[in-house]
Amino acid sequence: MSSTKNLFDKVWDLHSVKTLDSGQDQLLIGLHLIHEVTSPQAFEMLRERDLKVMFPERTIATVDHIVPTLNQTRPFADNLAEQMMSAIEKSCREFGITLLDVNDSRQGIVHVVGPEQGLTQPGMTIVCGDSHTSTHGAFGSIALGIGTSQVAHVLATQTMALGRPKVRQILINGELGPGVTAKDVTLYIIQKLGVQGGVGYAYEYAGEVFDRMSMEERMTVCNMSIEGGARCGYINPDQTTIDYLKGRPCSPQGDAFEKAAQWWLELASGPDAKFDDVVEFDAADIEPTVTWGITPAQSVGVSENLAPISSYPEEEQTLIKEAFRYMELEENQPIKGQKIDVAFIGSCTNSRISDLREAAKVAEGRHVSEHVRALVVPGSQLVRKQAIEEGLDKIFIDAGFEWREAGCSMCLAMNPDKLVGNELCASSSNRNFKGRQGSPTGRTLLMSPTMVAAAAINGCVTDVREMLSPATV
């Protein structure tokens, strides 16, 4: 393999079946993940055209978006949610697809489950009818969110038509300060490059900061590639990747694992790899970051004040004014000290065991502010089980957090967990769009799970660094 090829190009070329007449590539898909929201119409398309699933063993289903997190007894209280559950159960039976249903101990948010089960592996092409499929790029795969028609294409042919994006390397060297997390890194990148900065690109995240990250931290970074407009994001596989995958239920076993590991490492972009663009940041410039507006790029460091409207380019000022109006915030005000109503720790961005461990350190021995409703929603049933074994559930419950069952919960308001009225929510999720958390006037401040825990305790946006014990800092 040519040493000038980056990982993206190596993986793409390996999976390109042919170039279609229109110019898109027909790309072979290695892993297809589906959930209950974006798949029912795809199965209907197959039925209408009398098609079968070409490689049923390469599609895995779970349920996450509509699943209630308080009481998962069937039938669900929401009749529409129950109908969607029945639909995916029926389709998976009919087409021979494995479904990790609510009664399966492996169920959870699709982007938590894939890696946890070892389904997600380096060198794969991975798609799911969900924009946060970019999460799986953490393993050095090409992982893309797709629409429902494309879900049908992948079911029927294990391929899809796609134009090849360019590749931008985002290089961050240096050391992150104490209390600065993977979430802050990704929010910082989006703040600097904008929500459409990545359009046309796949992102390769490289440099010391990502090299040092755990797989779960890498997933947080890749997860929000889509918020930066990128088609996908990835991190080159290394020993951390191999160690994570070893022994997972769906990882290769025995000799096959050794062969796989060798191949995975060979896929990584080498020192001579070429990129269409390179952007570099310094880790030392990143501080705990909080969004204040209605796009994920509208963020500030927790110690900063919100910038005056006049400091934005003229063509952006309308949007910025609207963001201030909607969020009921003022230019020049500090974000620190902003009173919150709700705190949410969860979502495919930050609901893994390491997220819960770090948040629990902040919560331990403290209590959620009287006026705050605080939820912790593990990303999968296995994360939940692990957290209980470590006593994290008890720490959260004693601190006044609600401890829930696995699901997408309050990230997107397709289940009973929602904001009410214009509540302001400190959230470890990925989108602060208008109405995103279920109330048309609800407001979201995105931040890391430790920052959410700190905000929950103090009842307002807090610099978590002031709450960490000297041992952790």
Place this chain on the structure above:
Amino acid sequence: MNQIESITGTCIPLLLDDIDTDRIIPARYLRCVTFEGLGEHAFEDDRKQDPEHPFDKPQFQNASILLGGRNFGCGSSREHAPQSLIRWGIKAIIAESFAEIFFGNCTGLGVPAVCASRDTLEALDQTIHNQPEQELTVDLLTMKIKCGDQQFDCTLPDNARAALTSGTYDFLAQLLQSESEIKEQAAGVPYFSSFA
């Protein structure tokens, strides 16, 4: 499948930046197993909060071309978003730029999503506000937007343009033709054979 060479119709202006798919179709309407009926809920929460929302204005009710700003359709991959716009009556979108998953969904559904400069968008916006009955034509053969005796440039990636104008934008039929090549390609990918 139809060859889509041009779309002609009146226009609805929504010249705002970063319109995300949650705003186009709020998540609660994704609790469904069909796309039918999504049209009436397009921009529902925005409309409730803005009595002046163009989607509620009588003069735009028959519009088939939507005018958007920068980064139109960002966020969630939900195909429900273009499906709801189509069911509302939209056949083409002109914006400064598009988020990629949304763009791909539109193309696959036969909705040209073309880019135009801010100046063009503002000129069109002005015209439409003055004369809502003015028809536009988005011509994919010449890549021009025609508006009365005015004409503006627009862009569309070559592969999307080819797919639309040749009527091959629903890729399924083409993908299905390659069954033997797909299986052959899969055989050469190490993990398809469990690294045996």
